[in-house]
Amino acid sequence: MTPKSSQPWVATLVRTVFDQADANEVGGQFDRVTEALSEKLPKAADHLSGAKADLLAFTTYPREVWRQIPAGTTEQGNPPPYRRRRYLPRP
Helix, strand or coil, rough: CCCCHHHHHHHHHHHHHHCCCCCCHHHHHHHHHHHHHHHCCCHHHHHHHHHHHHHCCHHHHCCHHHHHCCCCCCCCCCCCCCCCCCCCCCC
């Protein structure tokens, strides 16, 4: 959908959406990003536009907890933390 050479540019644009101060600014920035993408990468812009409700769902929560909301999880939830096995000598 996005050429490999354009991926850093697109990622930077999308990250700007999440760095806004309030929900109104987030929505406005999202619209500006999709407009900028539609000129060079119309398929990527359409894909983002279709996922707007999901991507901006975090704005329904108070601003103070936005950074605490995880970016994504798997269907089974987060994997358990890695546990290191310690092989101890027997006494």
